[in-house]
Amino acid sequence: xxxxxxxxxxxxxxxxxxxxxxxxxxxxxxxxKNIIVSKHRxxxxxxxxxxxKEITTQRDSNFFAESFVLPTNGSxxxxxxxxxxxxxxxxxxxxxxGSYGATSRKITATVxxxxxxxxxxxxxxxxxxxxxx
Numbered sequence: 001x002x003x004x005x006x007x008x009x010x011x012x013x014x015x016x017x018x019x020x021x022x023x024x025x026x027x028x029x030x031x032x033k034n035i036i037v038s039k040h041r042x043x044x045x046x047x048x049x050x051x052x053k054e055i056t057t058q059r060d061s062n063f064f065a066e067s068f069v070l071p072t073n074g075s076x077x078x079x080x081x082x083x084x085x086x087x088x089x090x091x092x093x094x095x096x097x098g099s100y101g102a103t104s105r106k107i108t109a110t111v112x113x114x115x116x117x118x119x120x121x122x123x124x125x126x127x128x129x130x131x132x133x
Contacts, residue, residue, distance in 0.1 A: 033116060033117075036115070036116065037116070037117045037120075040087060040113060040115050040120070041122065043084050043085070043087075043089065044089060044111040044112075044113060044120070044121075044122040045111075045122055045124065047082060047084075047089055047091055047109075047111045048091070048109040048110070048111045048122055048123075048124035049109075051091060051093050051109045052093075052107055052124060052126050055071055055093070055095070055107055055128070056126070056128060058071065059071060059128055071095050071105055071107075071128070072095065073095050073096050073097065073105070074095055075092065075093075075094045075095075076092065076094075076095075077090070077092040077093070078090070078091045087113055087115060088113065089112065089113045090111065090112040090113070091109065091110070091111050091112075092109070092110045092112075093107060093108065093109045093110070094106075094107075094108045094110075096108075098127045098128070098129070099127070100129060103129055103130045104128065104129040104130070105127070105128045105129075106125060106126075106127055107126050107127070107128060108123060108124070108125040109123070109124045109125070110122070110123050110124075111124075
């Protein structure tokens, strides 16, 4: 006697296979979205760090020119934003007196962007001091 699969067994096997494939596709699309969102967050952190480093370098170059001056207080932004990989990032930074009064500054860099996850922002900050005074 020949053994073969019945129609019910074939339909059940196809159903289980379709369920596993659907679950795999859902997991893959969720992982892909998370990878893209993480990439945008890393780019934003890079842009914030870049601005903080520019301000720190400006302070340090003043030191070597023997006219050591901390940056002026205020709120600033990049006009038109910055585009990386087709995504527009807005970058603002605020310079204010730090915890040590006139001999320190608190630098806050805020980077904003909109992607498939909606509106996002990253805030980075550091303190600069006039360690010579």
